[in-house]
Each structure stands twice: as structure tokens, then as C-alpha cells.
Amino acid sequence: MRKLTIPFAVGGALLFSTAAAEPSSEVAWTPDTYRFAQSGDAANGKKIAVEVCDECHGAGGVSEEDDFPNIAGQLETYLYKQLVDFKSGKRKNRKMRRRVKDLNEQELADLSAWYAQLPAEPQGPEAPGHELVTRGDPKRMITSCNACHGADAKGADLDVPMLKGQPADLFVEMMENFRDGSRANDVYGRMRQAAEALSDEEIEALARYYAGLPVQ
Ligand code: HEC
Ligand code: HEC
Numbered sequence: 001m002r003k004l005t006i007p008f009a010v011g012g013a014l015l016f017s018t019a020a021a022e023p024s025s026e027v028a029w030t031p032d033t034y035r036f037a038q039s040g041d042a043a044n045g046k047k048i049a050v051e052v053c054d055e056c057h058g059a060g061g062v063s064e065e066d067d068f069p070n071i072a073g074q075l076e077t078y079l080y081k082q083l084v085d086f087k088s089g090k091r092k093n094r095k096m097r098r099r100v101k102d103l104n105e106q107e108l109a110d111l112s113a114w115y116a117q118l119p120a121e122p123q124g125p126e127a128p129g130h131e132l133v134t135r136g137d138p139k140r141m142i143t144s145c146n147a148c149h150g151a152d153a154k155g156a157d158l159d160v161p162m163l164k165g166q167p168a169d170l171f172v173e174m175m176e177n178f179r180d181g182s183r184a185n186d187v188y189g190r191m192r193q194a195a196e197a198l199s200d201e202e203i204e205a206l207a208r209y210y211a212g213l214p215v216q
Pocket of ligand 1: 050054057061070095099
């Protein structure tokens with residue numbers, strides 16, 4: 001159901017009357033705004049997202065690249081506020097402003113509804129790389145990464161490095177170098193053998209998995 005009668009409560013007037021200084025956002029959390037921000041139509045949001053947003057934020061709201069924030073599973077009201085702020089210029093970003101400046105508030109609420117209900121990128125045991133890290137893949141004779149790099153990915157046995165906290169892009173490059181043999185300084189070919197069996201998607205998933213581990 002569309003709430004066409006709800007007045008657009010995201011206006012400067014209310015705030016300007018109470019605060020002398022310029023407000024940091026034009027979104028004031030009145031009960032109406034709060035309700036409006038949660039009234040979006042996710043199906044319509046998806047249509048706009050496919051045309052305008054997927055290009056950078058990825059089809060599921062989780063971007064392949066490090067330049068774009070993940071927005072899947074984000075709080076709906078937060079998303080709405082950011083989009084309004086980009087539109088009004090309260091949060092400055094040229095790329096984002098260009099994408100939202102011609103969208104109306106209802107469309108911004110629809111986009112917020114769409115992204116909020118998408119699953120956030122899974123972490124821990126749910127993450128795509130977790131299986132390879134902890135168990136490997138016996139069918140393909142792939143040893144788990146943990147078997148050599150240690151259960152806490154801290155490294156072991158003199159020459160097996162810690163894997164936590166490497167930038168994901170660099171991690172992918174390292175794995176590709178082992179896979180194509182351009183890095184071959186691993187004694188007994190232990191890493192070349194491990195990398196050879198992996199697909200691009202698996203390497204990507206592993207990179208994100210390790211980049212996401214807390215470094216202590
Ligand atoms: C050309 C690439 C590009 C496109 C297309 C794009 N964005 Fe963005 N988006 C960005 C970048 C870059 C940032 C980070 C801005 C910053 O650093 O402040 C961002 C930030 C955001 C944020 C803030 C996330 C946060 O955690 O604070 C939201 C929400 C968002 N975008 C939603 C959208 C939606 C919805 C669309 C489609 C209408 C869209 N974006 C289209 C590049 C893009
Ligand atoms: C049989 C043991 C073994 C297995 C299994 C193994 N590795 Fe390694 N890995 C090594 C060794 C040894 C090195 C260091 C090679 C050298 O001396 O340069 C290494 C190095 C690496 C590096 C380079 C790190 C850096 O800082 O240069 C990455 C990345 C890596 N391994 C990822 C993985 C991943 C991901 C898996 C699981 C798919 C895995 N490894 C499985 C033994 C192993």
C-alpha cells in the first residue's frame with residue numbers, strides 16, 4: 001500500500017526554526033519521517049536499482065570492488081537518510097548525487113526497502129570461503145588452508161605465512177601468481193598445488209574471507 005497522503009516530513013523548515021546553525025542533515029526523525037522511511041516498495045526499488053545502482057554496488061548490494069560500500073542488509077532508515085543527504089548535498093559525493101538527484105523521496109524509500117531486505121554479505125561459517133578454509137574439498141583433493149596456515153590463520157612451521165588482514169585485491173593477485181606459476185618460491189610447490197585447483201570465484205571468496213578476519 002502506498003502512503004500517498006503522508007506529508008514529506010523531511011524538510012528544513014522544522015529544524016531551521018529551532019536551530020540557529022545549519023542542520024547537518026535535512027532528515028529530522030519525526031514519527032512521520034520514520035514511518036515514511038520504512039514504507040518503501042522493495043519491488044519498485046529493485047527496478048530502479050537494476051537500472052541505476054547495480055553497476056557499482058553489485059546486483060545483490062554487495063560490490064565486487066573495494067571502491068563501493070556494501071549496502072545489502074543495511075538498516076532501512078539509515079539507507080533512506082543517506083540517500084536524502086546525497087540528494088540534498090548534505091553528504092557530498094559526486095557519483096552518488098548524480099544517481100539520486102532526479103529521484104523523488106518515494107523512490108529513495110523504495111530503494112531503501114530493496115537493499116534493507118537483501119542478505120548482508122555472510123561472515124564466519126556462512127561465508128563462501130569458509131568450507132575451503134576449514135575443510136578443503138576432498139573430492140578435488142584440496143587440502144584445507146587451515147591445515148598449513150593454522151586454525152587461526154596465524155601462520156605456522158617457519159615458512160607458512162599468516163593470512164589475516166591482507167587487502168583483498170592483493171590476496172587475489174598472490175593466489176593468481178601461484179596458480180599460473182609466476183610465483184614459484186614455495187618449497188615443494190605447496191601453494192602452487194593449492195592454488196591450481198581453485199576457480200576465480202573461489203579465490204575471490206577466500207580473499208574476502210581472510211580480509212574480513214580480525215587481525216590481532
Ligand atoms: C558510479 C558508482 C555508483 C553508483 C551508480 C551508485 N553508487 Fe552509491 N555509492 C558510490 C560510492 C563511491 C559511495 C561511497 C561514497 C562515500 O565515500 O561517501 C556510495 C555510497 C552509497 C551509500 C552510502 C553507504 C554507507 O554505508 O554510508 C548508499 C546508501 C548508496 N551508495 C546507495 C546507492 C543507490 C541506492 C544507488 C542507485 C540509485 C547508488 N548508490 C548508485 C558509488 C555509486
Ligand atoms: C600444503 C600446505 C599449504 C596449503 C594447504 C595452503 N598453503 Fe598457502 N602457503 C603455504 C606456504 C608454504 C606458503 C609460503 C610460500 C613461500 O615460501 O613463499 C603459502 C603462502 C600463501 C600465500 C601468500 C601469502 C603472502 O603473504 O605472500 C597465500 C595468499 C596463501 N598461502 C593462501 C592459501 C589459501 C587461501 C589456501 C587454501 C586454499 C592455502 N594457502 C593452502 C602452504 C600452504
